[in-house]
Amino acid sequence: MYIFKKKTDSKSKSNSNDNFRNGILTQNELRELVFISLRRYNFKLTNLLLSTITITKIxxxxxxSKPIYFHFKDRFK
Incomplete structure (x- = not known):
């Protein structure tokens, strides 16, 4: 399974390196996305990402967040 980055507007100056504008997300980028989804109560995205990448219980x-923690805590026994 691959998760792709959305291609951004070429006029955007927020990221000068073209390697970061589009393509396949790296392990570290996916892990950061998992952490963001965990903090923002995004159950569906968290579920999808946890099926593609492993993170430690710690x-x-x-x-x-607490609602996410109680929803997914059984995965980390």
Missing amino acids: QFEKHS
């Missing part, structure tokens, strides 16, 4: 506990 990372999960550190980055998750």
